[in-house]
Every structure is written in structure tokens, then in C-alpha cells.
Amino acid sequence: MRRLLFGPIAGLLFVATTPPAIANGNISFTEIEKAAILSHGPWPPKFRPDPSNRVSGKKSAVTFGRELFRSRFLSRSRRHSCLTCHNPDLAYADGLTRSSAIATVDRNAIALANLRLNRWYGWDGSSDNLWAQSIRPILDPREMNATAGLVAERIRSDVPFSRGYKNVFDSNPKSDDNQKILVNLGKALAAFQETIVTPPSRFDEFRSALENNNLKKIGRYPLAAKRGLKTFIGKGKCNLCHLGPNFTNGEFDDAGVRYFKASGGVDKGRYGGIQNLKKSPYTLLGKFNDNPKNAPGIATQHVARSHQSWGQFRVPSLRNISKTAPFMHDGSVPTLRDVVRHYSELNEERLHLDGSGLLRRLNLSEREISDLVAFLKTL
Numbered sequence: 001m002r003r004l005l006f007g008p009i010a011g012l013l014f015v016a017t018t019p020p021a022i023a024n025g026n027i028s029f030t031e032i033e034k035a036a037i038l039s040h041g042p043w044p045p046k047f048r049p050d051p052s053n054r055v056s057g058k059k060s061a062v063t064f065g066r067e068l069f070r071s072r073f074l075s076r077s078r079r080h081s082c083l084t085c086h087n088p089d090l091a092y093a094d095g096l097t098r099s100s101a102i103a104t105v106d107r108n109a110i111a112l113a114n115l116r117l118n119r120w121y122g123w124d125g126s127s128d129n130l131w132a133q134s135i136r137p138i139l140d141p142r143e144m145n146a147t148a149g150l151v152a153e154r155i156r157s158d159v160p161f162s163r164g165y166k167n168v169f170d171s172n173p174k175s176d177d178n179q180k181i182l183v184n185l186g187k188a189l190a191a192f193q194e195t196i197v198t199p200p201s202r203f204d205e206f207r208s209a210l211e212n213n214n215l216k217k218i219g220r221y222p223l224a225a226k227r228g229l230k231t232f233i234g235k236g237k238c239n240l241c242h243l244g245p246n247f248t249n250g251e252f253d254d255a256g257v258r259y260f261k262a263s264g265g266v267d268k269g270r271y272g273g274i275q276n277l278k279k280s281p282y283t284l285l286g287k288f289n290d291n292p293k294n295a296p297g298i299a300t301q302h303v304a305r306s307h308q309s310w311g312q313f314r315v316p317s318l319r320n321i322s323k324t325a326p327f328m329h330d331g332s333v334p335t336l337r338d339v340v341r342h343y344s345e346l347n348e349e350r351l352h353l354d355g356s357g358l359l360r361r362l363n364l365s366e367r368e369i370s371d372l373v374a375f376l377k378t379l
């Protein structure tokens with residue numbers, strides 16, 4: 001009988017005598033913890049086409065968008081493509097602190113994945129849709145340094161690209177104006193990027209095992225990850241911001257990362273993002289939205305700059321996080337261990353006084369830090 005008190009059997013015994021806890025090797029989760037864990041799924045999400053983009057989900061647009069994504073001819077010098085900074089071998093990021101094409105930019109490249117789940121795009125939410133975000137690097141003088149006129153002329157005069165364009169958009173680039181061509185290219189690029197979805201992770205396997213009370217599969221999830229998960233939803237309160245299936249609330253906050261730019265000056269973060277959004281012709285409120293009825297851009301209409309939005313950055317998804325170092329908007333944090341240490345040793349005085357108030361210095365032990373890292377690595 002004594003033997004039964006150890007190992008997985010002890011867990012079983014525990015559940016029989018203590019109904020609110022779920023058996024799980026020698027770690028158990030309360031019903032409240034279980035509900036918190038289940039809220040991070042299911043995964044993958046069901047694909048829903050983007051109403052603002054009439055070619056979203058269209059097969060020919062995905063193929064054409066994939067070609068454009070790797071084509072260097074969207075850059076003035078014909079030397080750079082989206083791949084320069086979004087490399088599929090590096091989870092569609094670039095592994096650099098701050099990205100570089102013609103010149104080095106101020107921010108870390110965002111790993112492209114699960115993009116249909118975003119409400120805002122970019123670290124500062126300068127775009128409210130994916131096609132606008134895809135146009136941005138084409139025009140940025142530090143990235144691809146092109147213009148609407150330049151890319152439109154290249155599409156018109158290149159036989160395969162011109163054919164691809166006609167095929168996707170049912171219209172001839174020779175008769176479309178430059179702006180329309182640029183936006184359409186953004187829409188094809190978006191259609192391709194929407195297909196980049198991260199597969200179910202070890203965490204997702206554990207989550208569904210927990211949902212189905214499959215003790216054998218629950219037992220396969222590493223103990224350290226289980227302990228780290230407990231900290232993530234418990235003492236760490238990480239899920240106040242990194243919530244839901246994509247581990248983000250999709251909004252902006254100040255996590256105490258420095259906001260001075262390496263190039264000098266201050267990164268305004270969300271404050272600047274809202275400024276850009278308000279003056280962009282490519283938002284859901286503009287004429288390029290293909291379905292304002294189903295994508296009315298209400299959030300864009302109501303968003304307003306405040307003192308609080310200074311130095312706020314988008315809460316990033318944590319999926320695939322073991323593959324997307326370095327971290328934070330400026331790539332200033334090299335490893336996951338350093339990220340967790342950042343939260344553990346957080347300088348509370350650095351945070352906005354009128355901010356969300358959700359972060360506190362955690363003072364984690366070395367073991368808690370290792371466990372949290374072990375958990376993050378299963379995402």
C-alpha cells in the first residue's frame with residue numbers, strides 16, 4: 001500500500017480524495033488553474049478570411065503572395081526582399097537585435113505567424129490590418145526604399161508578375177493606377193502570410209490531455225514545464241497580458257523595457273503608432289478596405305493617444321518563443337532566461353505611474369526562473 005503513495009499513482013489517489021485537483025504525475029492543478037490553462041487553446045485556430053481583403057484565403061493570391069514575399073524586385077536596389085528580415089529558417093524573423101536592409105532600423109523583426117489573430121500590427125500598432133503592414137517595408141527608405149510608382153511599373157513590365165497579378169485580381173496592371181497596384185500587392189502578400197500558422201506545440205498536447213483527463217499524456221509533459229506553467233498563471237500573473245490561445249491580449253503595455261533608441265532619441269511606441277495610424281490612407285477607415293461593413297475599424301476610429309501610450313509596445317504572442325530570440329521591441333534581451341530575470345528583477349519605478357499597474361517585481365528563485373523558461377520552451 002505504501003508504494004502507492006509515490007509516482008503517478010499517488011496523483012490518482014490525490015484526485016480520488018481531493019476532487020477539485022486534477023491528477024498529474026506528482027503535480028496537481030486546481031479547477032481554477034485548469035480553467036486558466038484551458039483558456040490558452042484550442043490550437044490551431046480556425047481560419048477566417050480577412051473581410052477587408054477580398055483575396056484573403058484565395059489560393060492564387062497565396063501563391064502570388066509567396067512569390068512576392070521572396071522576390072527582390074519590390075526593393076529599389078533589387079537586393080532585398082521580405083526574406084531579408086523574415087527568414088523561414090528563423091521562424092520568419094532574422095535573429096538580429098535590430099533588423100537591417102539598406103540601413104539598420106530601430107526595432108527587432110517580429111516573427112511572422114498566426115497573423116489573422118492580430119488586431120494591430122507592428123510593435124506600436126501602426127497598422128490595423130495585415131495588407132497595410134505589408135506595404136510599410138516596401139516604402140520605408142531603410143528597408144526596401146521603393147515607391148508605389150516604382151513597384152507598379154515593375155509589375156506592369158514583368159511578364160510573369162503581370163500575369164500573376166491579372167490572375168489574382170481580375171484586372172490589368174496596365175489600367176490600374178499605382179496606388180491600387182501597391183495596395184493589391186499588399187493584399188497578396190497578406191494572403192500568403194496568413195497561411196503561416198504554428199503547429200500544435202508540446203503545451204497544446206498537454207492542454208488537450210488535461211481537457212480529456214488523459215493521465216498518460218498528462219504525464220508526458222515535463223515536470224519543470226508544469227511547475228513553470230503554475231508560476232505563469234499564478235505568482236507570475238503573466239496571463240494577465242499574455243492570455244488566450246495566442247498568449248497575448250493583442251493590446252499595448254509597458255513591460256519596463258528601455259525606450260531609448262540605439263540611433264538616438266526616444267521610441268514613442270504606441271503613441272507614435274497611433275499618430276501613424278491616424279494619418280495612414282491604408283487603414284480600415286480608408287477607401288482600400290474591401291468590406292467596411294464587416295471590417296468597420298471601430299477600434300481605429302476610437303483609439304486615442306494618451307500620456308500612457310508613450311513607450312508602450314504590443315504584448316507579443318509567446319507561441320514559438322524558443323525560436324525567436326532576441327526578445328522585446330528593440331531586441332535588447334538576448335535569451336528567455338534573461339526575459340524571465342527581467343520580470344523577476346523588474347524596476348517598478350521605471351513603469352508608468354498611470355500605467356495598467358499589472359506588473360510587480362516577482363523576486364523569483366533560480367529554480368522558479370528555470371521552470372518558467374522550461375514552460376516557455378514548450379510553446
Ligand code: HEC
Binds near residue numbers: 100112
Ligand atoms: C529591414 C528588415 C525588414 C524587411 C526587409 C521587412 N521587414 Fe517586416 N518587419 C521588420 C521589423 C523590424 C518589424 C517590426 C516593425 C515595427 O514594429 O516597427 C516587422 C514587422 C512586420 C510585420 C508585423 C507582424 C506583426 O505581428 O505585427 C509584418 C506583417 C511584416 N513585417 C511583413 C513584411 C513583409 C510582407 C515584408 C516584405 C514586403 C517585410 N516585412 C520586409 C523588418 C523587416
Ligand code: HEC
Binds near residue numbers: 236253321336
Ligand atoms: C502588463 C502586461 C504584461 C505582463 C503581466 C507580462 N508581460 Fe511579457 N510582455 C509584455 C509586453 C508589453 C512585452 C513587449 C515589451 C517590449 O518589447 O517593450 C512583453 C514581452 C515578453 C516577452 C518577449 C517576447 C518577444 O517576442 O520579444 C516574453 C518572453 C514575455 N513577455 C514573457 C512574460 C512572462 C514569462 C511574464 C510573467 C512573468 C510576462 N511576460 C508578463 C507585457 C506583459
